[in-house]
Amino acid sequence: MISTPEPSQQFHTDADRTTADDPRRAAVRKALGNYKVARGKTENAFTSWPHARDAAAAIKYEGVNHLDRYLREFEEKFTARGGKVFWASNSAQAREYILGLARERGVKSIVKSKAMTSEEIHLNAALEKEGYAVVESDLGEFIQQLMHEPPYHFVFPCMHLKREEISALFERELGSAKTDSPEELTMIARRFMRRHYIDADMGISGGNFIVAETGMISITENEGNARLTTALPKIHVALIGIEKMVPKLADLALLLPMLATAGTGQHLTCYNSMYGGPRQPGELDGPEEFHVVLLDNHRTRLLADPEQRDALHCIRCGACLNVCPIFKNIGGHAYGTTYQGPIGSVITPHFRGLQDWKHLSGASSLCGACTEACPVKIDIHHHLLHNRRNAVQEQKVWWERLIWFGYVELMKRPWAFKIAMRLAPLGQKMHALVLGTPLDPVGAWTKTREFPQAAPQSFHDYWQERKEARK
Amino acid sequence: MNGDREALLARVTEALRVPAPLHHEKPTKPATHSVTAPFREWLPPVGAGAAEQVALFAKQSEVLRTEFLECPSPEAAVQHLAKLAQENGWKRLALHSGRLADAVAASLPGSLELLCIDGGYEKNALEACDAGLTECESLVAQTGSVCVTARSSGGRALSVLPPHHVVIASRSQLVPDLAAAYEYLAAKYGASYPSFISFISGPSRTGDIERILVLGAHGPKKLTILLVP
Numbered sequence: 001m002i003s004t005p006e007p008s009q010q011f012h013t014d015a016d017r018t019t020a021d022d023p024r025r026a027a028v029r030k031a032l033g034n035y036k037v038a039r040g041k042t043e044n045a046f047t048s049w050p051h052a053r054d055a056a057a058a059i060k061y062e063g064v065n066h067l068d069r070y071l072r073e074f075e076e077k078f079t080a081r082g083g084k085v086f087w088a089s090n091s092a093q094a095r096e097y098i099l100g101l102a103r104e105r106g107v108k109s110i111v112k113s114k115a116m117t118s119e120e121i122h123l124n125a126a127l128e129k130e131g132y133a134v135v136e137s138d139l140g141e142f143i144q145q146l147m148h149e150p151p152y153h154f155v156f157p158c159m160h161l162k163r164e165e166i167s168a169l170f171e172r173e174l175g176s177a178k179t180d181s182p183e184e185l186t187m188i189a190r191r192f193m194r195r196h197y198i199d200a201d202m203g204i205s206g207g208n209f210i211v212a213e214t215g216m217i218s219i220t221e222n223e224g225n226a227r228l229t230t231a232l233p234k235i236h237v238a239l240i241g242i243e244k245m246v247p248k249l250a251d252l253a254l255l256l257p258m259l260a261t262a263g264t265g266q267h268l269t270c271y272n273s274m275y276g277g278p279r280q281p282g283e284l285d286g287p288e289e290f291h292v293v294l295l296d297n298h299r300t301r302l303l304a305d306p307e308q309r310d311a312l313h314c315i316r317c318g319a320c321l322n323v324c325p326i327f328k329n330i331g332g333h334a335y336g337t338t339y340q341g342p343i344g345s346v347i348t349p350h351f352r353g354l355q356d357w358k359h360l361s362g363a364s365s366l367c368g369a370c371t372e373a374c375p376v377k378i379d380i381h382h383h384l385l386h387n388r389r390n391a392v393q394e395q396k397v398w399w400e401r402l403i404w405f406g407y408v409e410l411m412k413r414p415w416a417f418k419i420a421m422r423l424a425p426l427g428q429k430m431h432a433l434v435l436g437t438p439l440d441p442v443g444a445w446t447k448t449r450e451f452p453q454a455a456p457q458s459f460h461d462y463w464q465e466r467k468e469a470r471k
Numbered sequence: 472m473n474g475d476r477e478a479l480l481a482r483v484t485e486a487l488r489v490p491a492p493l494h495h496e497k498p499t500k501p502a503t504h505s506v507t508a509p510f511r512e513w514l515p516p517v518g519a520g521a522a523e524q525v526a527l528f529a530k531q532s533e534v535l536r537t538e539f540l541e542c543p544s545p546e547a548a549v550q551h552l553a554k555l556a557q558e559n560g561w562k563r564l565a566l567h568s569g570r571l572a573d574a575v576a577a578s579l580p581g582s583l584e585l586l587c588i589d590g591g592y593e594k595n596a597l598e599a600c601d602a603g604l605t606e607c608e609s610l611v612a613q614t615g616s617v618c619v620t621a622r623s624s625g626g627r628a629l630s631v632l633p634p635h636h637v638v639i640a641s642r643s644q645l646v647p648d649l650a651a652a653y654e655y656l657a658a659k660y661g662a663s664y665p666s667f668i669s670f671i672s673g674p675s676r677t678g679d680i681e682r683i684l685v686l687g688a689h690g691p692k693k694l695t696i697l698l699v700p
């Protein structure tokens with residue numbers, strides 16, 4: 001991604017541009033409309049979705065709040081079966097480890113299945129710089145890789161593209177024939193990818209859950225690309241955030257259906273696979289080596305905040321994006337973050353600096369749709385408020401303080417308040433003179449909205465008058 | 472070399488010193504709860520009897536676009552397989568050995584070349600097969616899923632690399648829900664689980680292009696499940 005001096009500046013310019021792109025917004029809305037219908041149906045099939053949410057929240061609470069214990073348990077179980085665990089405090093350590101592994105083992109080509117953690121640490125760029133050919137195998141990620149663009153949505157990476165655009169992209173990059181059939185396009189990618197699974201000597205994946213009890217990681221996918229990535233190459237590396245922990249294998253019996261329901265409206269995603277080690281004695285295939293890279297990269301910073309710790313319960317279903325009025329209008333790229341939408345706005349300030357990313361706390365109507373949609377009951381919209389509060393407490397803004405000071409002084413004195421009320425209509429007349437000019441002190445507001453009219457009479461006066469008249 | 476283990480774990484322990492408040496209600500335990508899966512009653516209802524569960528599995532299969540067939544006898548399964556081979560022009564079928572698979576393989580038409588991968592396989596040869604035949608651990612009624620593992624189903628690739636996956640299962644392998652499937656695995660394998668466990672729900676699919684469903688993204692385009700008595 002291009003580095004920008006001011007994330008908030010960039011955000012406003014990008015959001016202005018993307019909200020003006022009506023056809024794109026319509027396409028995104030249509031895709032998300034289908035999601036809403038499918039999800040509603042699947043959710044209703046549950047005997048009790050609200051109880052299921054509480055149970056799911058409790059599982060993640062347990063996993064995250066005893067993370068140290070469960071990480072140790074995972075390591076012990078996983079290494080006993082021949083797996084290797086690497087603990088990465090930051091993105092540089094994770095990148096170095098994977099690069100070192102590729103160098104040492106003489107790896108030539110790498111196939112990847114979807115891993116948001118690899119976006120987070122910019123793994124592809126690092127691997128390519130060293131001359132490794134890296135292919136994203138998830139269809140959406142593959143398209144985004146060819147587009148040289150980050151994913152638009154962490155579950156639906158290319159939901160903003162229309163089939164014509166994808167066809168033109170494939171024509172240009174793969175030399176395929178023009179087509180307007182999504183099926184044809186999928187088959188082009190399928191044919192292209194087959195060779196890569198067979199030739200690759202390293203497969204890199206993410207992971208949706210870490211299971212402490214049995215030393216496994218679990219991967220959820222629809223396409224089968226992760227299964228191929230983890231079956232054929234001789235080395236499998238899974239890059240996974242430490243917070244993905246669940247205590248027991250049977251916990252997945254709840255979390256997998258809930259992830260599918262909230263994520264795409266399916267009862268269960270097509271493939272839910274649990275991997276506990278490399279190929280075991282007596283098994284006929286599978287990688288010779290299996291490395292799990294446990295990534296911190298500032299997750300412990302969020303963990304240290306009890307108030308917002310539950311943001312680490314996130315199972316990355318994407319539901320909060322799908323229902324968010326802001327996401328629907330500004331789209332995924334405007335956020336400028338690895339994790340878009342409401343949950344991204346909550347966690348990014350913890351990961352990348354509160355002052356630089358606090359503007360995302362304002363990218364919300366506080367309608368609470370995200371919180372309601374969340375399968376693990378993360379209090380998303382309140383966390384946006386917490387971030388606003390924390391940002392102000394940490395670094396006060398002088399003009400905001402001045403305004404609040406004035407307001408408090410005014411409200412303490414009824415006589416001053418009365419005068420201010422009387423003066424309001426006059427002030428509004430004066431305001432009309434500068435409205436729309438650079439002199440307008442509230443120009444940012446009035447640019448897109450009408451300023452509310454001050455009532456000719458205050459309610460207090462009206463009430464007095466009415467009482468008088470009734471006497 | 473295991474990286475920053477001590478420092479990372481120390482940070483985690485330090486971070487957890489102050490407990491977090493609960494944002495959720497303490498989960499209510501349903502009237503009849505199982506110890507391993509106290510939540511199972513909140514999931515979609517499954518029905519009590521075996522007949523109901525077979526019916527549910529059939530219904531879910533339809534939604535998932537799985538071809539599900541209850542065969543009255545193993546011979547009927549062979550017949551259907553032969554029909555599939557003919558209709559789809561299969562030349563090569565890959566499979567692993569096992570009680571159910573062997574019985575079927577023995578009576579398939581001789582024109583179909585069989586690749587048994589028990590002793591390993593060459594990737595290109597497996598990729599060139601038209602279908603893969605596997606057994607499974609269990610069938611999950613609630614979600615219409617097949618549970619395969621590296622040990623029961625011919626490793627990791629057989630059930631995903633060829634374009635048509637055929638599962639042969641017996642009626643007794645049907646379980647009500649995912650929790651039951653996990654209980655079964657725990658009872659069977661104890662602490663030495665296979666290195667790969669997967670729940671397969673329908674043929675491979677994607678919705679990445681305009682959220683339109685396309686089958687056969689990278690895995691099988693077709694999934695057939697043959698249930699024998």
Ligand code: SF4
Nearest residue numbers: 314315317318320374
């Ligand atoms: S915060 Fe909740 S709704 Fe949003 S992606 Fe995470 S789990 Fe899903």
